[in-house]
Amino acid sequence: MFARIWSLVIKEFIHLRNDWWLPAFMLIGGAMELLLVGWATSRPITNLPLMVLDQDQSGASRAFVIALSNTETFAPQEQVNHLSVIENALLKGEINAAVIIPPGYDDAVIDKAGRPQVVALINGAESVPGREALRAIEGVALSLDEQIVLKRLALPEETFAGFDFSLRVWFNESLKEALYTTPAELGLMLEFTILLFAALSLSRERELGTLEQLLVMPFSSLEIIIGKSIPVILVGFVDFLLMLGMVHFFFDVPVRGSLLLLLVLAFLYILVELGKGLVISVISRTQHQAFLLVMVVGMADFMFTGYAAPVESMPQVLQWIANLIPAHHWLNILRGILLRGTDLAVLWPQVLALLVLGLVIGGFSLRYVRRALD
Numbered sequence: 001m002f003a004r005i006w007s008l009v010i011k012e013f014i015h016l017r018n019d020w021w022l023p024a025f026m027l028i029g030g031a032m033e034l035l036l037v038g039w040a041t042s043r044p045i046t047n048l049p050l051m052v053l054d055q056d057q058s059g060a061s062r063a064f065v066i067a068l069s070n071t072e073t074f075a076p077q078e079q080v081n082h083l084s085v086i087e088n089a090l091l092k093g094e095i096n097a098a099v100i101i102p103p104g105y106d107d108a109v110i111d112k113a114g115r116p117q118v119v120a121l122i123n124g125a126e127s128v129p130g131r132e133a134l135r136a137i138e139g140v141a142l143s144l145d146e147q148i149v150l151k152r153l154a155l156p157e158e159t160f161a162g163f164d165f166s167l168r169v170w171f172n173e174s175l176k177e178a179l180y181t182t183p184a185e186l187g188l189m190l191e192f193t194i195l196l197f198a199a200l201s202l203s204r205e206r207e208l209g210t211l212e213q214l215l216v217m218p219f220s221s222l223e224i225i226i227g228k229s230i231p232v233i234l235v236g237f238v239d240f241l242l243m244l245g246m247v248h249f250f251f252d253v254p255v256r257g258s259l260l261l262l263l264v265l266a267f268l269y270i271l272v273e274l275g276k277g278l279v280i281s282v283i284s285r286t287q288h289q290a291f292l293l294v295m296v297v298g299m300a301d302f303m304f305t306g307y308a309a310p311v312e313s314m315p316q317v318l319q320w321i322a323n324l325i326p327a328h329h330w331l332n333i334l335r336g337i338l339l340r341g342t343d344l345a346v347l348w349p350q351v352l353a354l355l356v357l358g359l360v361i362g363g364f365s366l367r368y369v370r371r372a373l374d
Contacts, residue, residue: 004219008227015204016231026197027239030189034243038182038251045132049095050074051086058106064118064144068099073136086121096123097133112152171256171339182247183338184307187331189243190266191273192298194236198277199290201228202369207286221373225366229274236270256341265333265351272326272358275365282372301327326361329353 050068054061068074074097080086086098100119108114120137122130172179219227244262247253255262276297284290304311304322311322322328329350336342336350344351 005223005227005230008219008224009230012201012228012231016235019204026193026235027242030193030239031242031246034182034185034189034246035250037185038178038247045129046072047075048073048097048129048133049089050077050133051080051089051095051098052077053080053083053086053098053100055103056101056105060106060109060116061101064101064105064140065099067140067144068137071136071140073132090121090123093123093125096126096129097121097137099137109148116148178251179253179339180335181307182251182253183334184305184331186240186243186247187327187334188298188302188305188307190236190240190269191301191327191330192294193239194232194270194273195277195280195294195298196291197232197235198229198274199280199284199294200287201232202278202281203284203287203290206284221370224373225278225369229278232274232277233267233270236274237267240266240270253338255338257337257343261344262334262337265330265337265354268351268354268358269326269330269333272354272361275358275361278369279365282369301325304328305331307331323353324357326354326357329357 052065052068054065065077068077077099078095083100086095086100089095090098098121100121102117102119105116105118108116118141120134122134124130244255248255277294280290280293280297284293304318304325305327306322311319311328314322332350333347333354336347
């Protein structure tokens with residue numbers, strides 16, 4: 001039995017050597033996407049296009065514009081003379097924000113009863129830079145407002161105390177977005193790799209016309225499944241180690257928990273996704289069809305992982321559905337071990353859910369695939 005399984009494994013690796021684009025696509029393609037996502041999210045949002053319509057042309061208005069420049073969120077401000085220029089730029093998507101300082105701004109700042117006003121226009125079509133632009137403009141406005149209040153009260157800044165609080169950020173001290181996105185991207189790339197590799201294993205044989213030859217050879221259906229699965233597991237595990245090294249050394253994602261526990265649970269997750277991929281492989285008639293089914297299943301899983309939107313903010317029905325998605329529990333486990341350093345005593349609900357889903361999916365997959373092969 002072991003000799004027959006080994007011969008099937010060797011056969012699969014010969015296929016990979018001949019179809020070299022497949023492992024290259026899975027290993028290099030996933031790694032490149034991980035690099036690009038990590039690079040894009042690890043950089044702060046700066047140099048946002050901004051237009052300024054200064055209708056006051058005073059020292060106070062120039063101080064407001066300089067304060068915006070000092071935030072480093074915006075590129076050098078483009079001064080315009082008419083509101084229509086701003087409206088046209090917003091319609092074309094050329095700027096992320098605009099600031100309009102109306103006439104009389106300086107007088108309102110000097111007057112103790114005055115209420116200086118500034119109009120900010122935000123391009124909400126691009127929500128992420130729009131939120132960053134809004135945060136920067138609000139920060140400048142609040143800072144200048146505090147200075148105006150202090151001057152009107154004739155109090156030195158050290159005597160005008162507000163809240164005295166201590167702030168400490170756990171697990172991601174600098175609040176780098178890359179520490180959130182790259183582990184999630186790693187988990188999703190591992191899922192797509194396993195699903196795609198497993199889905200193409202039998203569909204490739206069917207499309208090339210070699211599946212019938214394989215079935216008439218002295219291999220049982222269980223031996224065929226094991227022989228097809230071992231290369232998927234090996235390639236998937238190597239891919240996981242490669243991407244884990246990338247997120248750790250390139251993007252400073254820590255491994256605060258047990259590396260051994262992470263590798264064991266990664267192996268368990270690979271087995272779970274392997275079962276789904278084999279079912280897709282049996283259903284598919286061509287490799288193209290298998291690829292499309294993998295995209296459908298992978299994107300459906302993506303919506304319930306918590307990567308795009310927090311699961312906790314979803315309706316209760318969708319939260320129940322998310323608990324049936326292995327990738328949802330896998331990302332919680334991955335982030336927990338990497339960022340929070342949690343152990344099995346904390347992660348056992350997610351591990352138990354992954355085990356139960358693995359038994360259900362694996363049992364159904366084994367039964368369905370063996371029946372299809374027999």
